[in-house]
Every structure is written in C-alpha cells, then in structure tokens.
Amino acid sequence: MPSSHSALPSPGPVRLGPDARAALRPAVAGIDAGFWHTRREVNARTSLPQGPGLLESAGNLHNLRLAAGTAEGEFRGAYPFVDTDVYKWLEAASWQLARGREETLAAHVDRIAGLVAAAQQPDGYLNTWFQLRENGKRYEDLRWGHELYCAGHLIQAAVAHHRTTGRTELLNVAVKFADHIDSVFGPPGSGRPIDGIDGHPEIETALVELYRETGERRYLDLAGYFVDRHGHGLLGGEAYCQDRVPLREATTVEGHAVRQLYLLAAAADLATETGDTELGAAAERLWHAMTTTKTHITGGLGAHHDREDFGDPYELPNERAYCETCAAIASVQWSWRMALLTGEARYSDLVERTLYNGFLAGVSLDGERWLYVNPLQVRDGHTDPGGDQSARRTRWFRCACCPPNAMRLLASLEHYLATSDEGGLQIHQYVSGRYAGGSYTVRAETGYPWHGSIALTVEESPAGRPWTLSLRIPQWCQEFRVRCGERTYDQGDAPVTDGWLRLTRAWEPGDRVLLELGLEPRLTAADPRVDAVRASLAIERGPLVYCVEQADHPGGGLDDIVLDPSRPLAVKHRPDLLGGVTTVVAAGRRRHIPDAGWWPYTSAPAPQGGEPVELMAVPYYAWANRVDGSMRVWLPTC
C-alpha cells in the first residue's frame, strides 16, 4: 500500500492517500511526560483494561457469541448499535498496542476480534441486533437501524488494528462487510438494490479510511455517494438524520450533533482525497457557522437534550447544554481533517479548546467514570435524572457510545498534534515528547497547560537545507515571547501569519527554540446574542476554561454568587487538588435576596450588596470528581 511516510511510526486515524490534496500531512508526537501523558496513562492502565469486563457484563460480547451460535440466551442491550461499543474499544486497544506490546491487552484484542469475526454472516453482513432480534431483516429501517453506522465503526477498528499490528483478521472482516455494502447500496441505475443512506453518518469517513488503508477506490466512491445522498429526503427529510438539506447547500450545522459532525469529517476527507473544492468550501462554511453561533466556550456542541441536536444560532444554554462527549470527539476528528486540508491554525485552536475542556470533562480523573452530557452549570437544588443524561459521573451507560469513543481518542492522541509538509514541521498542540514528521524531528519539554514555556530542540534535520518550524500561537493568547537562536520576538514583532509563528532557517540538530505563552488568567464574555450568559463572565487561563464548584464553596450555594470583575484574579497551583491543578481565585459576593413572597418577578430595584466571598475556580475538565453539588462556568456580574 502506498505511503509517503513509510519510515515513520505507524500512521494514526487519518492516513492520507497518495493523491490527497492536503495542505498538511499528519505527523506524530510521541507524548512521554506531562498533562496528556498522565491522562493517557490513566486510559491505558484503567479505562482500557476495564473495557472487556464492561462489555461482557453489559452483554455486548454475549450478543456476538449468540450471533456466532456459540452461546445461548437472549439478546442484551437496548439499541441496534450496541456492537459499536465493542468496535470502538477494539480501535482504542489497537492504538494502544502501537505504543508497545502489552500481552494481556493483545490477548483481549485477539479474543474479541475473534468473536467479531465469528459473528459475521457468510455474505459479510454483521449486526447482532438485526441478526438476533429482527429475524435477520436487513436495511429496512435505515433511519434508525444504524447498520451502516455499526459497519463504519467496525471498519475504523479494523483499520486501526491493521495499522498498528499489521494483522489482517479484523481487516478481512471489515473488507468483507464493506464489499457486501458496496454490492447493496448505490444510486439508481447502479445495479445495486438500495439507494439509501444511514440515519447516523459514520460509514462515510470510515470508508474513506478503508480506501486509504487498502488502496481500493470503490470505498472512496461509496463514501462520496453516501455523503451526497444525505439531504434528499431518502429518510424522510429530517435534520436529525442529516437529511433535510445537502451539505453542499447547507448554511449552518443542524440536527443531531454527532451525526452532523461525523458527516462533516467525511466531507473533509472526501475534499482531501478527491480535490472536491465545493465540498471543501461547504465544510469551511459550516465550520464557521458552527464556531460563531453554536459552540459553547468549552468547545462543547449540541444545545438540546431532546433529539441531541444543535439549537438555533446563539442558543447555548448552560444547565441544559447537551455537549455530548461523543460530539466533542467528533468535533476534534472533523477539525483535524480541516487542518490537514487547509493548513489553517484556527482548526487546531478549536481542537485544543475541545480537548482540554469539552472532551476531557467527559472522563473522570480516575478513568473509571464518565459523563455523556457535559453541562456548563448544575444548579443548587438540582434533581439529577440519573441514567445516561446524568450530571453525575457514571460507570457505564445504557447507550455506552462515549466511554470507548473517549478511549480511542486518548489512545490515538499523538496523531492529532503535529503535521509536516515539504517546507517543514508544524506543531499544533504542545506536549512533552518528540514530534516527528517528514524528515524533521523536534523534541519538546513543557509543563503546559500549567506553565507557558515550551522548550524545543531540533533532533533531526535535513542537512544544510532551510526549513520552517511552525508553531501555533493559540487564538486565546494575548502575549507571548519566543527565543530562537540569538533573536527574541514577542507578539509585536514575531513572524506570525494567521496563527502560525513561522521560524525558517537551516536548522541543525541541537538548535533550540523557547516559546513562552502568556498565561495570565482572563475574564471572558460571550457575544451579546448568547442570551444565556448575559452580564456574566467566564474565567479562563491558557487553553483551560474554569468553573466554580460547590465543593470549594461550603456554607452556601452557587446560584446567589456575583463576580466582581474589577478585582484581580489570583493564580495558585495546587498539586494536592484534583490530580494537580492551577486554581484561579476571583473576588465576589454572595447576594442577599430578600423574600419576595410567592411571586419572583417584580418592578422593585434589584437587591444590592451581600457578603464578600472568594470564588475559587478549578479547570472545567476536572469538575464532578468530588462530592455531588452545584457548578458554574459562567459567573454573573449582576
């Protein structure tokens, strides 16, 4: 199989094809210390190893055995997509195996991949729900059946397994299923019996990757067919299913957030592989519409619990933010593909914000519990609904899409951090480790995001040929300084274009660059059309969004506090707290609200004054790891 990067470590989730029209090509960052290393170790040591047991007790593996005829009993699970929990775990474990042979994990992967293979039907079809519960009916309920969605996750798992282990057992299963799908689905006149799409996009981006892995062009064509058949009413025309309007004509993101985002990841893939500029332009347009009007400050996406969908422009509620963990993951996947396609730094700005906030909040510090929805507020007196939509961390969900999805992103995170092109190496995200792309290798040491210094050392460089080391200056960054050889630049004179600080020279091994990003804490306001946060401010520091939690404010709730924005913010690193976090303390008051009788609406002047109170803020990603209680990202100023 062709690859221009055959000398590099095994590629990650996105491996560009030989004809790809990408501005940038993925590079790898071997993370070996610091913030994300810690999170990945928790993933490797706790979350991933617990997967097989959870999949067993939830019934997912049992269903595969039933389908294979090697067990007896009833189908277990409430959804037609329960197989994907297995596939996403297999994908996550496969990425993990790339980091070194782990015998126990490898044995689980072999065993579970074997269960998957055994459950496949002779013609390639595989979906335990339909095989076992629907009497073998196929493709009769494309709106809700998730059969192609499941196939997509199987394909992604198989590609990961093949890429990291070189093994073909799972890839053969995926290819057989993909060939089956290709024999069934196609446009009128293609000779295929069904002109249809899946209500939940996912197969599309998976098929592009299968094309990239196998070189088989049919899969790319099938992906393009599926993407373009969305929006033509084949499923009834609902936005929920991404069927109201074709992507090429859409003006904003809409419907079920995860469905929209997976579809857009495929659009970016297709634009990259085929040079389809119209599709690329549509993806850029929709990304802009999303970030300007439908994205929470955490990078979280999805405004409605009901139907899990995007809301209207600027409809960004706090306590009812949906912000599904899977939507954050899908957003990273899409934005990363946009970064590769266009080379623009803003896509990685959103990736950074999402990783550190909207995504990571979904994973508990101990790696054992999860949030499906990621609200920006939990009220005093909150009555928790329990279940999947709980604001309390949960061991596993009835619809367990998020946990293994988070595992696969964490296990493959080194592939979302850097790129290369003919002119050099681009560092998108700052970690301690070794960035390697093309013929360039750079070593980084940093205490980011707690500290703003990133020390970079060139390790490998083509001899005597100048190239450009590009460093992303984050969108949130107001002040920075960079020392490169004899020169020191700051935000006033540094060679920054569209978010990229570009340092060009004939680098030699041992050359050093010191980037210092200013991490002064800041108070952030929203566009005034975001009604939900009017006259409120959020605390941020570096890439981190902060929140206040009940646990740090004993003796009262959080719904009566008021921030005083005129007072300075104080920063304190607390190694003892929440695995080690930098806290930000703001001044405020706890207002005294007089008893207004039975009706809380009045023409009387608002109550002023109140007790002074220190508002201690912790990073949002770390919330809900102590006692249950209220929480706020946005702090009222009146």
Place this chain on the structure above:
Amino acid sequence: MPSSHSALPSPGPVRLGPDARAALRPAVAGIDAGFWHTRREVNARTSLPQGPGLLESAGNLHNLRLAAGTAEGEFRGAYPFVDTDVYKWLEAASWQLARGREETLAAHVDRIAGLVAAAQQPDGYLNTWFQLRENGKRYEDLRWGHELYCAGHLIQAAVAHHRTTGRTELLNVAVKFADHIDSVFGPPGSGRPIDGIDGHPEIETALVELYRETGERRYLDLAGYFVDRHGHGLLGGEAYCQDRVPLREATTVEGHAVRQLYLLAAAADLATETGDTELGAAAERLWHAMTTTKTHITGGLGAHHDREDFGDPYELPNERAYCETCAAIASVQWSWRMALLTGEARYSDLVERTLYNGFLAGVSLDGERWLYVNPLQVRDGHTDPGGDQSARRTRWFRCACCPPNAMRLLASLEHYLATSDEGGLQIHQYVSGRYAGGSYTVRAETGYPWHGSIALTVEESPAGRPWTLSLRIPQWCQEFRVRCGERTYDQGDAPVTDGWLRLTRAWEPGDRVLLELGLEPRLTAADPRVDAVRASLAIERGPLVYCVEQADHPGGGLDDIVLDPSRPLAVKHRPDLLGGVTTVVAAGRRRHIPDAGWWPYTSAPAPQGGEPVELMAVPYYAWANRVDGSMRVWLPTC
C-alpha cells in the same frame, strides 16, 4: 343529589360536596361582553364546531366505531390516549350547551356520546388502543398505557354532560367504567387484583368529581387511594410518572408538568372533601415552591422539552420554555381548587396571569390554530422543528391533547371567576357580566384588561342583612381607587387584607361600586437566580405580559436589540391590530456587533452604541398570529 346551590345555574367543573371543608364555594359569572366574551365566542363559533370534523379526520371517531364493531379498518393514531381528544371535546361541548340549546352542537354531542357508549365493553372497560391494538390486554403497562387517564377524561366529560343537560347516557358509561376500575384497583388486602396507579394522573380529580355528582363515596375513596399510592415506586419510581416521592413528603413540583398538576388538583379536591389537612398543607407547600422557583412570568409551567418536565429551581429558559398549553390549563384547575379550599387571593392571582398569558397564547385569535408549547422567545434564524413542538401555530397535533383542553376551559370559564361564602360574594376575575353566588348577584361592566375601571352594581341582595363584597386587588396592581357609596379609598387606606378588598354593608339593589385599577405599563425583572433573563426586563401592563415580535420590527432581527429602561413607556390602543390590543412602545437601540472572526468569546469590552429603535410590544397572548418570525418577552438591557 345534594347541593347547597340548587337555585343557581348548573354547576361547573367543580361542584363541592355537602361536607366539603372549603373556605369558598364556586359562584358563576355570566360573561356577556368584553375580552373573554370575544374569546368564548370564537371558541363557540369556530373551535368547538370544527371539533367533530377534526376528530373524524384524525381517526379518533373511527377508532370508537372499530371498537364497537360498526366499522372496519386499522386503528389510527399514535398514542394510547387518543380517546381523550374525544372526551375533552365532549366535555367542552357540554359546557357550551349550558349556555343555550344549540341544535347542531347537541346533535354532534348525542352522536359522539353514542359512539363512546357503543365502544364500551360489557364489563365497563373502554380504551380503543388496548381493545384494538393490544389484543385486549389491560392494565399491563400502567406506566405508559394511560388507561386510567383516559377513564378520567371520560368521567369529566360525563359529569359535564350530566350537569349541563341532565342526561344520563354518558354518565352511565362513566359510572360503569368507574365501577369496573373500582373492582380492579385497590390496596393489598382489599380483594382487588391490582395495587397500582396510572403513569399520568387525571383519574384522581375525575373520581372526586364523580363522587360529587353521584354522591357515591367509593369514588372519593378510590381517588384518595390513587393519590396516595403515587410516589411509592409502583411504576418504577420515576418523577416523570409522579412516582418518586409521595405528595405528602414532596418539597417541590417535579416530573412531567401536566401529570404533576393534575395530581395536585386532585390533592386539593381531596383535602376539600375529606378535611385532610396534611394533604392540603402539602398542596400549599408545593404551590409555593412552584410559583417561587418554577413558574415563567406568563404563568407557563414546564422547563424541558425532553420529558415535558419541570426543571431545577430557577431554571426557566426562554426559547426552550416548554410551557405546554395543557399545563397552563391544569395550573388553572389546581389553583382554582386551592382558592376554594383556602379562600386566598394569591391563587386567583396566578389564575389571572395564566389565563391572560400562558394559557391564551395557546389559542390563535381565529380559534383555528394552536400552540402546544409556548416559548418566551423565538430567535432570529430559528429553524422550526414542525410537529407538535413547533413555535408556529398548528391546525391539529399528532398528540392533540391541548386544543380540546383549551376548548373545555374556555367553555366553562364562567365557573372560575367568582365565589361565595356565608359572608358574601368574592369576585376573583373581572369581566363584564353578572356574578351570582349564594343569594348575592352583582352586575359588572368593564373594558378590562385594556381599561382599569370596573363598575359594579348590586342586583340581588338579602334584604337588610349586611354582607361583604370582596374584590381581588391583583398582585400586580400598584395603585387603585375604589368608590363605594360616599367613600373613596385608594391603596393607602382601602380595607385590603391579603389581596382582598372587603366592602361590608347592608347592600341594596342598585348600590354601586367603582373600582379603578391603575394600568401604568411597567418593566419587570426576575429574581436574579433566574439566569436566563439576567439584565433583562419584561414589559407588563395590568395582567398582561407583553412581547416584541418581528412583524412590528421590519428591517432587522430581535436578537441584537437593547432596551433603554430609563426612557418612558408609551401606551397606545390599536383597535385595528390583532383583534384590538393596547400596545406599549419602549425605547431601545439595535446594537452594532462587530465581526469577531470565528470565535464569539472574548476578553474585549462589550460593544456599545447602536441605532435607536422603537420597541413596539404587543400582548404575549396575541403573538404568532401574523407572519412567522422571531419574538421576545424578555428584553436585554445590556
């Protein structure tokens, strides 16, 4: 059947039993002109007459014929409670028949009541969904089956039919079903086979009324049993089904709003009929929790689309306010019963607010279209979901609970306006017409709510015996004046206690009272814990909440407007607009929001300035009767 008011016009939806411990007894207000007369005429001339055709085309009547074996075909409709659309229409039509014989309407009632009777099974059971679709299974899915809920609406229709026409056909059907239910449901040890409750309360208040109509104590006992079995986990313990906590222990309203409110109406009924002070205290406590923390300014109830439930305290969103029309109706029913039980004016304060705003917004001005949900904001760029949860008025719903519910409230409205006790007559709501209760009759003339003058003339009075005419001074009212004989009082010296202006004298026919309620428009703020409306104000005048609509603000949207609260409000009556409304004009500006690039969160100072704009506000109840567009109740001040 016993009644202490046998000389009065036929009683309304609440007829107290002979032993009732009510502070007040329902009186009647014959509405013959003015605001509500117009709304009731639309109901009588358009909404009600269209009912039979809509019930026919939606399949409800067809289902009854199928169950009776007089038609062939498939069951139609998506829910197990479609029969209630028929029952609520029958109830509404029955109240209408009390206002004078209408041959066409009476013929429809006879015909449709006949269809209901024919569909009943020999043992009394009646539910077309279970008879036709579920192969006659009964009471196996109490959580979702709605069988007792349907029975409740049948009983209420039958009681209304009997009260207003004296006819017994429908009452016999209801009694037979109630007796059947009484033979099936009961506590352990009662000899009944099922210890259970319905997931959707409604049977409870209906059974109390059946007791009142028939004098049969078993129905009251059964109602008490059902009320008290909620909250013990019989349906799995969900708040949604009112099964998480017993009412007697509950500290706030929760779960599905309509279910909660119907259950609380029954609690008030039971406290009234049995003297159960613990239950009465629980109802008072929950009413206070609801109004102080979970009620929109319109009186609307229900914060979540998802599960149609109450939110957390102070969680009162605008664009996603659910505020189901049925919840407003249920709130009126409950509050009215609380007013009877306690005699307190605040309950009728909420009834007034709800009638003029949260309820009436659900009915179009022409009586032909409806809102199921009643949001307080529709954004610029709103993508309407269509269907039942649309912010656009709809001819009929898949779940058509609201339209016939609104019809029955409008058709019986004269029964929610006044009461009497041994000491006199209490006027709760101001209409043009004749208030008659006990041995007291008072005539009223008013242009309320557009005008604040209410001219009252005593028409009948017990000779020579002093009694008290009590006039509710609305909670919203800051200034009033009342002339009674030679005396004139104002808010400084009038004999007002707890919202009641009490005028005691030996009234003689022809005695006059002139009450003048100040109707200066006002700007209203919410408790600061209602985050959704921080730094925003609502325009109100008298009992009316106002909103701004896109239709009155061409040339721009509503999401960039800012109210200037320092400028005076101007009032203008517009007989040409929306059937005749008083408008309120406020001063504001349309802010200029600079392009912030792709990320809408910033540390930069907020943009100031903007174009001056006149904000023309119309009563909220009249919104969405012109072109589709954006709307706001709460106006930002920054």
